[in-house]
Amino acid sequence: MCDYCMEHGAGGKWYLNATHYSEEIVEKYNLREFLLEQYASFEQMAVRKVGGFSPVGMDYTFRMPIIGRVVKMLAERMLHSQKPPVNPFRPDGHIGQVVPLEDAEAILMHCAAEPIIEKNCMCRYMSRGVKEACCINFGVMSEIIDKLPRFVPEKEKYHLTRDEAVARFREHNAKGYIGTIWFGPFPYINNLCSCETPECAGIRPRVDFGIKSIYKAEYLLGLNETACHGCGACVAMCSFGALRMEAALGRPVIDADRCYGCGVCRHACSTGALFLVPRDRHPALAGKY
Ligand code: SF4
Ligand code: SF4
Numbered sequence: 223m224c225d226y227c228m229e230h231g232a233g234g235k236w237y238l239n240a241t242h243y244s245e246e247i248v249e250k251y252n253l254r255e256f257l258l259e260q261y262a263s264f265e266q267m268a269v270r271k272v273g274g275f276s277p278v279g280m281d282y283t284f285r286m287p288i289i290g291r292v293v294k295m296l297a298e299r300m301l302h303s304q305k306p307p308v309n310p311f312r313p314d315g316h317i318g319q320v321v322p323l324e325d326a327e328a329i330l331m332h333c334a335a336e337p338i339i340e341k342n343c344m345c346r347y348m349s350r351g352v353k354e355a356c357c358i359n360f361g362v363m364s365e366i367i368d369k370l371p372r373f374v375p376e377k378e379k380y381h382l383t384r385d386e387a388v389a390r391f392r393e394h395n396a397k398g399y400i401g402t403i404w405f406g407p408f409p410y411i412n413n414l415c416s417c418e419t420p421e422c423a424g425i426r427p428r429v430d431f432g433i434k435s436i437y438k439a440e441y442l443l444g445l446n447e448t449a450c451h452g453c454g455a456c457v458a459m460c461s462f463g464a465l466r467m468e469a470a471l472g473r474p475v476i477d478a479d480r481c482y483g484c485g486v487c488r489h490a491c492s493t494g495a496l497f498l499v500p501r502d503r504h505p506a507l508a509g510k511y
Pocket of ligand 2: 449452453454455457490491492494496
């Protein structure tokens with residue numbers, strides 16, 4: 223279990239604890255007002271200074287010796303903050319974890335607060351100028367997005383039943399999009415995303431700069447060598463470079479250290495040779511998120 227599972231998952235996975243989706247938390251931290259202010263000014267946040275540094279051109283800042291390290295440390299501290307949310311213009315308490323399809327279904331069917339909507343992904347829009355409805359929101363977050371037309375998909379039905387939300391998530395997952403669940407802000411969960419890298423502003427800091435902006439999943443990929451016929455289709459599905467074909471073996475090999483446990487590569491396999499196993503069962507990677 224990751225740090226948040228240990229501290230806030232009541233002995234299980236933090237994102238399967240329904241308390242984190244509750245109206246009680248919304249009221250306690252006045253999140254209606256907080257999130258409305260945050261999302262009404264969302265684009266401006268990208269140019270406001272965070273911890274004394276402008277996030278514009280952050281790639282360069284991160285690579286600077288000493289200063290880069292300090293900024294990374296500040297960013298990580300901000301994302302992992304467990305202080306009550308006070309400043310809507312800082313991404314405090316916005317930590318997430320990769321989730322496979324099975325756990326996403328459990329979130330949508332049993333934990334997520336209603337109403338449930340699907341909004342345009344802001345990461346894709348800000349990085350590529352593409353509006354794609356694939357970000358599932360819950361509870362108060364859905365109410366707020368309803369008031370902000372620029373986030374609302376133009377033609378698609380975006381208010382979803384639980385079953386419709388599961389079906390939409392499955393579609394995205396089958397395309398290779400990585401399921402991720404987020405505190406926003408801690409301790410409230412309101413976002414189940416279907417991400418791509420490098421567009422995702424949550425995954426990229428981890429993959430490219432080593433900032434713990436997101437935890438790997440509770441799982442790792444396993445391969446049934448007998449069932450595999452060596453087509454190689456799974457390799458292209460992995461966004462993290464955790465799979466490569468090994469000609470001498472006639473099958474893929476898994477780099478478990480690179481595997482985020484998203485499980486999307488399974489969609490490419492027609493023989494069912496790929497499966498997920500709990501991360502804790504891997505002697506070298508147990509506890510390494
Ligand atoms: S190898 Fe791991 S990280 Fe890559 S797609 Fe499969 S489960 Fe996800
Ligand atoms: S997609 Fe399945 S059968 Fe093809 S190489 Fe990958 S594991 Fe083997």
